[in-house]
Amino acid sequence: MSWLSDDDDDPEGFDAWDESDVRVRPNPKGNRPRSKIRPSHVDAVEARVLSVDRGRYTVLVEADSPDERTVLATRARELRDQAIVTGDRVDLVGDASGEVGTLARIVRIRPRTTLLRRSADDTDAVERVIVANADQLMIVVAAANPEPRPRLVDRYLVAAYDAGIQPLMVITKTDLADPGPFLANFTALDIPVIRSAQGRWPLDELAPLLDGRTTVAVGHSGVGKSTLVNALVPGTDRATGVVNAVTGRGRHTSSSTVSLRVPTGGWIIDTPGVRSFGLGHVDPANILRGFPDLAAVAEDCPRGCTHLPDAPDCALAEAVERGELDAARVDSLQRLLASLGPDASR
Known part of the structure; x- marks a missing residue:
């Protein structure tokens, strides 16, 4: 039976109620609506990311000061969709004392000057950031055992030119083979x-090239890259390996990217050895900018010119025919552009 009949004309009855008469249940937790406004973190301190390990970041705070210290940090929730990599300059809040058991929080990534990137393969346009804020790429190649791979070095060079990073090459194991024929590709x-040579590192020759720079070391597995890093930064003990006598391939040893201070000056970032280096993300125009003398001539090329040997009316090819450009240098540019794939330079 209904508690209110159709004949009920009580003016204080159901029909007289409105929404304001309904008691609103209070929020039991007393939480305020979530705001999109984020704190400014004006008290944050700057730090340099030295290494990344499963969501934890080892960072250096107050570098080159009496209070210099390494701090363990995590990332703030608002940075969950942004990659934080070795070499990044970041802002920290929380406990940045560096004491055992403490954990700071990264709340900002400062603007990057350079980004060294790679993709999974040439069909993958998604970039993987390897290192931030480096200004030099040290390509380590063995003269033998394992055999040098010119095309892999081409790819390193493409990545360097794309990032605006200056390349440097170190040839190891020169006592095992003459590196001359290999180096002829890059003269x-x-x-x-x-x-x-094996066991004899030219540190006096290499140190001035690293001083004042942030250098990324890359190389095929087994070429001696981590051994060289250990020689440059004594006590580092980066993992080293040997080359398989049957396959001629090096074994992956270093499994992380780590930034280390070189005692003679500068920083070196050791990366895991790789056997491939995808360039699907690279803009070919960045490669040409790595050759400023050729880029000036290429301004006279037809629109959409690939600058490859079969490109019609290419100003670079015409300048070579007139003897105005070094044919070997143009060939080097064409080889690097060709390494991006048949469609990458269009």
């Missing part, structure tokens, strides 16, 4: 080259 590029 037109004016890249500094340091040679070393």
Whole structure:
């Protein structure tokens, strides 16, 4: 039976109620609506990311001061969709004392000057950021055991030119083979080259090139890259390996990217050895900018010119025919552009 009949004309009855008569249940937790306004963190301190390990970041606070210290940090929730990599300059809040058991929080990534990137393969346009804020790429290649791979070095060079980073080459194990034929591929590029034999590192020659720079070391597994890093930064003990006598391939040893201070000056960032280096993300125009003398001539090329050997009316090819450009240098540029794939330079 209904508690209110159709004949009920009580003016204080159901029909006289409105929404304001309904008691609103209070928020039991007393939480205020979530705001999109984020704190400014004006008290944050600047730090340099030295290494990344499973969501934890080892950072350096107050570098080159009496209060310099390493701090363990995590990332703030608002940065969950942004990659934080070795070499990044970041802002910290929370406990930045560096004491055991403490954990600071990264709340900002400062603007980056450079980004060294790679993709999974040439069909993948998604970039993987390897290192931030480096200004030099040290390509480590063995003269033998494992055999040098010119095309892999081409890819390192493409990544360097794309990032606006200066390349440097170190040839190891020169006592096992003459690196001359391999280096002939790169003579037109004016890249500094340091040679070393097994167990004899030319540190006096290499140190001035690293001083005042942030240098990323890359190389095929087994070429001696981490051994060189250990020699440059004594006590580092980066993992090293050997080359398989059957396959001629190096074994992956270093599994993380770590930034280390070189006692003679500068920073070196050791990266895991790789056997491939995808360039699907690279803009070919950035490669040409790495050759300013050729870029000036290429301004006279037809629109959409690939600058490859089969490109019609290419100003670079015409300048070579007239003897105005070094053919070897143009060939080096064409080889680097060709390494991006048949469609990448269009």
